[in-house]
Amino acid sequence: MDTPLKSRSFDPSSWPMLVLFVAIHLACFAAIWTGVHWSDVALCVALYVVRMFGVTAGYHRYFSHKAYKAGRVFQFVLAWLAQSSLQSGALWWAAKHRDHHRYSDTELDAHSPRQYGFWFAHLGWIFNKQAQAVDYERIADFAKYPELRWLNKYHWVPGATLGITVWLIGGWSALVVGFIWSTVLLWHATFCINSLVHVLGRQRYLTGDDSRNNWLFALLSLGEGWHNNHHYYMASARQGFKWWEIDITYYTLCGLEKIGLVSDLRDPPAHVLDGSRALSAEIKERVAQALARRFSPDHIVYRMQKRWAELHGGQAIADWRRHWAEQMASRREQLLQNVHAELPSLDQLYRTARRRFARTPAMEEIVARARELIAHAVVARLETVPVHA
Structure with missing residues (x-):
């Protein structure tokens, strides 16, 4: 089964x-x-x-x-x-x-x-x-x-x-x-x-x-x-x-x-x-994954491309790809820090979670984990990022 x-x-x-x-x-x-x-x-x-x-x-x-x-x-x-x-x-x-x-x-x-x-x-x-x-x-x-x-x-x-x-x-x-x-x-x-x-x-x-x-x-x-x-x-x-x-x-x-x-x-x-029962690690992970799926990593990568092009112009996309290729070669922790600046804010994630899910004392932990999952998904997209016109 x-x-x-x-x-x-x-x-x-x-x-x-x-x-x-x-x-x-x-x-x-x-x-x-x-x-x-x-x-x-x-x-x-x-x-x-x-x-x-x-x-x-x-x-x-x-x-x-x-x-x-x-x-x-x-x-x-x-x-x-x-x-x-x-x-x-x-x-x-x-x-x-x-x-x-x-x-x-x-x-x-x-x-x-x-x-x-x-x-x-x-x-x-x-x-x-x-x-x-x-x-x-x-x-x-x-x-x-x-x-x-x-x-x-x-x-x-x-x-x-x-x-x-x-x-x-x-x-x-x-x-x-x-x-x-x-x-x-x-x-x-x-x-x-x-x-x-x-x-x-x-x-x-x-x-x-x-x-x-x-x-x-x-x-x-x-x-x-x-x-x-x-x-x-x-x-x-x-x-x-x-x-x-x-x-x-x-x-x-x-x-x-x-x-x-x-x-x-x-x-x-x-x-x-009263809803204060502790959630299992499995349920918290499942909810965090569901929350993370509400935010498209492809859309975040596209937004990052577009912002780079507005700031640099010309060969912006090629430069942008080269920039992230260099980031890929550096420490992954540094890369994740850079990506985090581009992610939905914790407030945005909280608002989405409150609309989508029932209340729980574990929501802060779930939101933090969801942001981490989004970051990793964005990094995965950056490794094979498509070029947008």
Whole structure:
């Protein structure tokens, strides 16, 4: 898994899955013939909410992040409920999600809109063999349970069982409206956390990725839309950090804790809530690189050329190239000092950082590192600088 995607191409072996995926979407239109009854709509809403809880409380907060504890029987119930959403096995889902956090919005994140575009991040990666690949060593803590390995292998069983049960009890209209409609809605609400909630919303915390908080998707996903909160402190069972950030999954888990089905719900500590948590060196470097990319080294080199030409005229460009060739032959530290005079000021970098990123006590360090990265990029351009007319 630890390699960037070689391409975003469709994997031919995914044809059966693609056909089934499209068929289930098209089956939604069968309601034209089966009819739509209020009882079917109520069933659709109920199955959406219950299975979304399985996705967020099971797949995500329990298996992916171990944000609370559950007994062996109830963890199997959580896996079964989550897999009734037809989003593959709990072990696969959690291992893949751990990769997402480890590499979030880098080239190693298979469903990053920044790296691979909206549609691939939303659903295209599902049909790409390399993007689908997962390292089960990531989930060794849960893979030790044989019942979970069995359920992961036969991941379609819970969803198929639920669909057949709905059909036997409610008939074709219940199957189409109650089960199929809610399944498709579940899919896209879940996919939107990977795609849209890394594009739309606000960042309260600096996480080094594009995660956002989005109240609309928080409601649709029972709390998952507080995605920037979650990326800042992923171990928390509570993702709505403020009192007004509705997190239905967390409220439900609190209820389950009271009756003894789960325990040890992890909440964010005070230094997380107030944003003073120390950032890792990796995140600071990633943010500094993102800030540095906002300033084109080519544009800085061109501006340096233009200023030299205005001051010296005549053979200015040739003289300018000779000047920097001599600088290249001297000590690199001196060269960097000369280049620093041409860079954006610290104030400019701070203003850009404040517009682009969430606040953090580490911003001074990040800005200084970004300026250093820009300097090195400019020096690299000077080694092979193009001549502008």
